Amino acid sequence: MNLGTLVECAVGRNPNVVALVQDNRSYTFAQMHEEVNRLASSLQKLGVKKRDRVMVLLKNRIETVCLFWAIQKLGAIFTPINLRLSPEDTQHCIDDAEPKIVVYEKYSKRAVLQAKFNERPILIGLEQDEGDLSYRELLARGTRTFASLPCDDDDIAVMLYTSGTTGVPKGVPRSHKNEYASTVSHIIQNQYAFFESTLGVMPLYHTMGLRSLLAMCLLSGKYVIAPDFDPRTALTLLAREKISSLYMIPTMYHELLHDPCFAEFDLSALTKIGYAGAPMSTSLTKKCFAMLKPQFFLNHYGSTEIYTFTTCSFLDKKPGCAGKPGIHQKIRLVEPNADGSSTAHDVVQPGEVGEIIVHAGSDEAFKGYWNRPDATRKAIRDNWYFTGDLGILDEDGDLYIVGRVDEMVISGGENISPMEIESVLAEHPKVLEAVVLGEEDDRWGQIVVAFIVPQDATLTVLELDQFCKQHPKLSNFKRPRKYVFVEEIPKSPAGKIRRSELKGYYVLRNDR
Structure with a gap:
């Protein structure tokens, strides 16, 4: 299954159904497909071929969606990068993927223009007069029709970089079969039907974002884009x-x-x-x-x-x-x-x-x-x-x-799950968020430390400790021995807690 044929099938079924909406712009499947074809034919003229990586540093936009489908029709690899990565992590992704093309916008301009390339890719800017050519110039050079190039099921369609909470991002190559099977699963598991609609708010550098986009295409559905x-x-x-x-x-x-x-x-x-x-x-x-x-x-x-x-x-x-x-x-x-x-x-x-x-x-x-x-x-x-x-x-x-x-707290020889304690703490009406970590201790090996974002400024450590002591689901040896009140919990763009940052903050705070 070549993903590039999915959009062609969607156009064949319902060409005049609305496919994309962003702000005051809307595209039918036929209109979207014409833009996709122009991009695919233009990228082919620039030398993009099967297995070439096209790195995309864009927010969710109509342009991002059209680029995704164009890259699929070419058999190239859609390689989206999180705009919020550090310059070091962005450089790592560039070195790792060795892209043929890099597409960027004003929010990612600095990271792209400051990057070092082993072989300089063609730079395409979303805004006019940016890069070697702009998105609009790329579009203008293309043709209205373009047939998907042949691809095998196991050819790579997408490479996503895992957000991770530690270490450098890892590239995860996903084949056409992987993406198609995952989307079919997504549709069945969520009980979606034809002409469904969804909010395209999860970024397209994330598997959840791609799943929403692909599901809407398979179902002739409407993908409503929210860049932020x-x-x-x-x-x-x-x-x-x-x-x-x-x-x-x-x-x-x-x-x-x-x-x-x-x-x-x-x-x-x-x-x-x-x-x-x-x-x-x-x-x-x-x-x-x-x-x-x-x-x-x-x-x-x-x-x-x-x-x-x-x-x-x-x-x-x-x-x-x-x-x-x-x-x-x-x-x-x-x-x-x-x-x-x-x-x-x-x-x-x-x-x-x-x-x-x-x-x-x-x-x-x-x-x-x-x-x-x-x-x-x-x-x-x-x-x-x-x-x-x-x-x-x-x-x-x-x-x-x-x-x-790697987050299990081992105290006095007992394995303690942070999530179990976090769940109990979250039940307290004055707690907005809670995260639990282990701290080294001479006697117990580790003790439980709870980081709390208060919902109510009157919350006290004594109140929390009493709550944990009296909670029927929490064994006494699992209750926190220390509490640290913080303003917020550091998270990745995908919503994962960055425990290493929290631990670093705690160490710095205690060293003062």
Whole structure:
């Protein structure tokens, strides 16, 4: 399956249906396809061919979407980069991918123009008079028709760089088959239908963003683009465009529901919501049900490397549950060892915490990292992908995520999951956010430290400690021995907590 043919099929089915909306611009599938063809033919004239990397440093825009489809029609590799990466990480991605073309805008201009290239790519600027040529000049040089070039299922369509919380970003090559299978899974798992619509707010350098875009194309649906997430703008678009489905990280739902003008917007068209990328607290899950009133609500647990691990669609009964394996997947829980010594055969007993591993033979699974055989060997063993996540299966065989292998706190010989304590702390009405880390201790090995963003300035350490002591779900040895009040929790653009930054802040604060 060549992804480039998907847009051709969509045009053949419904050429006059609206495909893209951004601000006061809208494109039908036929109009979008003409722009895609002009870009593809123009890029081909510049020498772009199969397997060439086209690096895109753009926000979600109509231009980004059209470039994605043009690159697919050429059999080249769409390589989007997070605009918020540090200059060092951007340079690493450039060195790693060795792009033939780099497309940038004003927000990424500095990083691109200051970068060093082994072989200088052609630079294309979104704005006029930028780069070697501008996007509009690229468009003007193209032709209205262009047929997709032949591609095999296993040819690389996309390379995403994992955001990660430590180390340099790793390139994750994803084939046409990977992307197609993942999108079909996404549609089935979210119960999407033809002519669905969604808010394109998750960035297209993220697997969640690509999944939303591809799903809308397969379903002749409407992709409403939001270059920047702002809760008021999102609410306006949801109401104005009568959007039927949402797929976002929990942080975005939190901001959406806490907008002071939320009640003024008619969101009755929104019937299907889903989240991924980070855990959602029980309280936020309940608020989503109460305020959005979805007919369908899904927790999707997966990764850039393998799109789906598990899904849960009964969050009203089991908030926070990750559910059962996706339609293509098999999972296991094995002995957790941070040194990577576990094997796929070290399966833990039912009810025990173990590292979650996912079979790497499914159509959704990548084959290995770009230029990183060391990382590939560590991640894929015996044809199983070791996620680094800790989980436990309940009596129904449903999965719950309880933390990370490298974040486990070991105190007095007991394994303590940070996520378990964070969940308890989040129940306190004066707590906005909570993150738990381990601190070295001469007596216990490690002690539990809780970082708290207060909802109410009157919150005290004594109040929190009493709350934890009296909580029926928290064993006494697991309760925090220290509390640190902070203004915010550092997160990646994908909503993942940057624990290393939090720990560094704590060390600096205690050294003063």
